[in-house]
Amino acid sequence: MPALDPGRTALVLVDLMERIVALPLAPRPGTDVVAAATRLARTFRAAGAPVVHIRVERPNVETQPPGSELVPSLVHAGDHVVVKRTIGGFQDTGLHELLAEHSVTTVVFGGIATNLGVESTARAACDLGYEPVFAEDAMTALTADEHRASVTLDFPRLGTVAPVSAITLEGPA
Helix, strand or coil, rough: CCCCCCCEEEEEEEEEHHHHCCCCCCCHHHHHHHHHHHHHHHHHHCCCCEEEEEEEECCCCCCCCCCEEEEECCCCCCHHHHHHHHCCCCCCCHHHHHHHHHHCCCCEEEEHHHHHHHHHHHHHHHCCCCCCEEEEEEEEEEEEEHHHHHHHHHHHHHHEECCCHHHHEEECC
């Protein structure tokens, strides 16, 4: 996979919240996804590319369930946090405007669940003209079959699927 331009690329991590990471997931546990996402975020920050964390809030409730915060070790100063109230991360969140402010044309995705929050956000990104890249080992789902269907059937039709180790950034930020 060719190196991505850090001046036109953002990392978007979906629903890496404590309670979601702790679920029984497959094909890999949430802790493995957090480790891969952490490596990827470090690469993006070092290149000066934006890192965006999306977390879900349940609508129409006074307090969110315990564990609804993002995994604390993932979020660093300078990162952006977007709150969604739907499956996907673009609906009424300001994500599109944030990416446009940074001149982003390519979005690298990771998160939980592959076939829900990640895929829904990626489909909307395609509709808005972004080029998606899917960090396969920075994602997981409730079942291995759900993850596999997204990664092998859907994502190749939308963009590029690659392991974290193949995603690099090169050029001026």
